[in-house]
Amino acid sequence: MSDPREVLDRLSSVRGLRGSALVSAADGLVVADSLMTGVDGRALAALAASLAIRLRRTVEAAGRRPPAFLQLQAAGGAVLAAPCGPDLVLVAIATTEANVGLARLEMLEAARRLG
Amino acid sequence: MADDIRAMTAQLAADPASLVFLELGEALRQRGQLDAAYKVARTGLARYPDLARAHDLCARILCDRREPDRAFEEWVTALELDPGLAAAHKGLGFLYYQAGDLASAERHLELAASGDPADSGVRAALERVRSRQPMAEAGAVPAPEAGSIGPAEAAGVPAAEGGPAPPADAAPELDGREPGGIERSVVAELEQGTGALLLVDANGLRLGGRLRAPDGADVSDPVAALLAGASREAARTARLLALGEWTHLAVECPDAHLVLAATKEGGVLLALRGPDAPMGRLARFAERAAVVAARWLEAAG
Numbered sequence: 338m339s340d341p342r343e344v345l346d347r348l349s350s351v352r353g354l355r356g357s358a359l360v361s362a363a364d365g366l367v368v369a370d371s372l373m374t375g376v377d378g379r380a381l382a383a384l385a386a387s388l389a390i391r392l393r394r395t396v397e398a399a400g401r402r403p404p405a406f407l408q409l410q411a412a413g414g415a416v417l418a419a420p421c422g423p424d425l426v427l428v429a430i431a432t433t434e435a436n437v438g439l440a441r442l443e444m445l446e447a448a449r450r451l452g
Numbered sequence: 453m454a455d456d457i458r459a460m461t462a463q464l465a466a467d468p469a470s471l472v473f474l475e476l477g478e479a480l481r482q483r484g485q486l487d488a489a490y491k492v493a494r495t496g497l498a499r500y501p502d503l504a505r506a507h508d509l510c511a512r513i514l515c516d517r518r519e520p521d522r523a524f525e526e527w528v529t530a531l532e533l534d535p536g537l538a539a540a541h542k543g544l545g546f547l548y549y550q551a552g553d554l555a556s557a558e559r560h561l562e563l564a565a566s567g568d569p570a571d572s573g574v575r576a577a578l579e580r581v582r583s584r585q586p587m588a589e590a591g592a593v594p595a596p597e598a599g600s601i602g603p604a605e606a607a608g609v610p611a612a613e614g615g616p617a618p619p620a621d622a623a624p625e626l627d628g629r630e631p632g633g634i635e636r637s638v639v640a641e642l643e644q645g646t647g648a649l650l651l652v653d654a655n656g657l658r659l660g661g662r663l664r665a666p667d668g669a670d671v672s673d674p675v676a677a678l679l680a681g682a683s684r685e686a687a688r689t690a691r692l693l694a695l696g697e698w699t700h701l702a703v704e705c706p707d708a709h710l711v712l713a714a715t716k717e718g719g720v721l722l723a724l725r726g727p728d729a730p731m732g733r734l735a736r737f738a739e740r741a742a743v744v745a746a747r748w749l750e751a752a753g
Contacts, residue, residue, distance in 0.1 A: 388685045398674045399724070405705065410698065411690040
């Protein structure tokens, strides 16, 4: 497993990302983060982890395999999440200017390294 | 035929790499043993993912199972692998006809006819599509009645009663014309419940459409109940992180792509496609479908 801090710093350097965090899937607590000033890391972690768990249950009820990537798109930006194994979730918050496609690729690679 | 199936089954068991799965799957499909046919086709596809004929077989079975969206994707994949595969053009011609898109139906049937000039069924179907087209363009006739068309037989797929709905996302967007196309296809999915679109209210109750698991089981109600919670969680997350109203939620699974789009009064629309469906396009489709669904719901009262 790579150094989480290093991975998060690299991820947060993607244009348009306001920060990223590695979160415990079970309780939504921050394991490590790299966030811009003004981003509430604890809220991001708790909310994104809760959303990821709900969506996992939903897709499993649909007979599908667990999600590899999630994107919550809103008018003012997006929340991105990529599970890293069963216990951790990598989350990021993006502005509307972010290149979500690039962020997705970086997150999937980061999740692979952290998982 | 039962003996043939037994023989082919034995052959496949002895040599799992054999292409006999194509014939076995088709034989099972023709006997109406759709679950068995689908298993044979998927197993073959797992071994030969780049075999266009395997995707065509899968599409025929899905068509019989009234899953036109997934059939559409399989036929599109088949044509990506083999652009000249007449059977796939026949199948798409059938689906476009069912969707009322006569121009696209004609184009695919023409390609099918040029790929297999000896197929008299395709030529007959093509003539019937052409004969209806001037009337349809003039508004003199409605969209074709389900089950009334030759292309179904020509394609080797059934002219299903009630008609399989059109492939919801692809038909209008691939062609970039026929502005009413997406509306018709979404309404058809909501009313006929073809298994890939589900509209749910804020209390987790199904309002329209249906969702099917890969084994064909109807999972609409349990998924609807969970979707309401997911929708509330999405709204809460967006609000508390000061991101404003959420518009859609894209979920990428290894075996499926799903997009949830917010609808009025806390409801949610779920669109499901295969993992090859471009996520950006699916998100656009889901957002547009949510608008259509809201109108449909208002009209339904």
